[in-house]
Amino acid sequence: MVRHPDPAVIGRLRERLARYWLTPLPAPPEKWRRGPWRPGAFPSERRSSGLTSRLGLWLGLAFAICFVTGLLSHLIQHPPGWFWWPSRPVRLYQVTQGLHVASGLAAAPLLVAKLWAVYPRLFAWPPARSVAHAAERGGVALLVAAALFQVVSGILNIAHRYGPMPFFFTTGHYWVGWLVAGALLIHVGVQLPVVRAALRRGAPVSPDRRRLLVGAGAAAGLITLVTVGQTVRPLAPIGVLAPRRPGDGPQGLPVNKTAAAAGVLAVARDPGYRMILAGPLGERRLDLAALAALPQHTAVLPIACVEGWSSTATWSGVRLRDLVALVGADPEGTEVEVESLQAGGRYRVSVVAPPHVRDPFTLIALRLNGAILHVDHGYPARLIAPNRPGVLQTKWVGRLTARVPA
Numbered sequence: 001m002v003r004h005p006d007p008a009v010i011g012r013l014r015e016r017l018a019r020y021w022l023t024p025l026p027a028p029p030e031k032w033r034r035g036p037w038r039p040g041a042f043p044s045e046r047r048s049s050g051l052t053s054r055l056g057l058w059l060g061l062a063f064a065i066c067f068v069t070g071l072l073s074h075l076i077q078h079p080p081g082w083f084w085w086p087s088r089p090v091r092l093y094q095v096t097q098g099l100h101v102a103s104g105l106a107a108a109p110l111l112v113a114k115l116w117a118v119y120p121r122l123f124a125w126p127p128a129r130s131v132a133h134a135a136e137r138g139g140v141a142l143l144v145a146a147a148l149f150q151v152v153s154g155i156l157n158i159a160h161r162y163g164p165m166p167f168f169f170t171t172g173h174y175w176v177g178w179l180v181a182g183a184l185l186i187h188v189g190v191q192l193p194v195v196r197a198a199l200r201r202g203a204p205v206s207p208d209r210r211r212l213l214v215g216a217g218a219a220a221g222l223i224t225l226v227t228v229g230q231t232v233r234p235l236a237p238i239g240v241l242a243p244r245r246p247g248d249g250p251q252g253l254p255v256n257k258t259a260a261a262a263g264v265l266a267v268a269r270d271p272g273y274r275m276i277l278a279g280p281l282g283e284r285r286l287d288l289a290a291l292a293a294l295p296q297h298t299a300v301l302p303i304a305c306v307e308g309w310s311s312t313a314t315w316s317g318v319r320l321r322d323l324v325a326l327v328g329a330d331p332e333g334t335e336v337e338v339e340s341l342q343a344g345g346r347y348r349v350s351v352v353a354p355p356h357v358r359d360p361f362t363l364i365a366l367r368l369n370g371a372i373l374h375v376d377h378g379y380p381a382r383l384i385a386p387n388r389p390g391v392l393q394t395k396w397v398g399r400l401t402a403r404v405p406a
């Protein structure tokens, strides 16, 4: 027999919890009320619900785009078993990752404006009126810290400044992203009635508040304009703050890591180079002449770096599906591990999933924009596949292993 709990007991429990949750906490001694906490410390009350609600709305929108596109990028780079990512449209990742970086950069000035508008609230007295109030303030503190961490670490990453980050960027940025999402959902839930009322009332009141709003919006727009040229080619000339520009680099393409930095200059130029193919029929070794003697194909594809820059180029070489067929793999149901000549490093190996192996645009490229690959772009051979993050477009390919996906 199922025993149902006594409703009276539940009721008492709930009452006790509510009482505990809302119990007024003792205020700290009045003599501690100094500095920013003293009464009237902030004479010009900048905070108005109209202003903070609008800023919050824009910020929430930027963070939502950033979170969804960031999660997608993470899933593509670390695919769990259930995840499937297509090879077409060829520019999809270029768009989603461009949005990720652009929305994150646009969030920076909005976040600063929002913090500037609300920081007097940090010094409200008493600091915590009840357990519920303390929990809510703790949640906001967490949200502020996590949001600042995301924006700052993201900017440091696209600027290649890893010094101030004593952790692996990708892992930290990913987990703190979840923290922001969770804390933001709770914050929006708590503030929804205020936001709704404020937005329904309309106008954000006084002219100086309106100036702040317009200024923050203009700063977000300006930052977007001077950085988005890293991926939107027509805007490249005004991309003065873009860390990379689409046309800058050998063969008209930016370089992420040079051959010298990867320590592959000697092996990449070694005349004894052989590409090793491994599959059900065993191993084969092809020198450059043998690779060039296979049917050559051309594809116009972007390199779309996770850092937000992208650049489109014309690539020619051998189809990956043709290469794995040489060692007996069925291109329809095969995944391929692509290994670089690099001795170590995070991006030495990448795995090409079946949709990309099958795709006739997926090449082991030997040529770029009509000439032999520059060594910084992966000479003697590099992977280029449609709709795939730059980090997975392995350069200086030394070995391909075809296998059945787990």
Ligand SMILES: Nc1nc2c(c(=O)[nH]1)N[C@H]1C(S)=C(S)[C@@H](COP(=O)(O)O)O[C@H]1N2
Pocket: 253, 254, 255, 256, 257, 262, 303, 304, 305, 306, 340, 341, 342, 345, 347, 348, 376, 377, 378, 390, 391, 392, 393, 394, 395, 396
């Ligand atoms: N072996 C190897 N391949 C690599 C990398 C690397 O560090 N090592 N960097 C990747 C990254 S992050 C990007 S964005 C692209 C850039 O290619 P490009 O330098 O030819 O523009 O190469 C990818 N291929």
Ligand SMILES: [Mo]
Pocket: 256, 304, 305, 306, 307, 390, 391
């Ligand atoms: Mo990259």
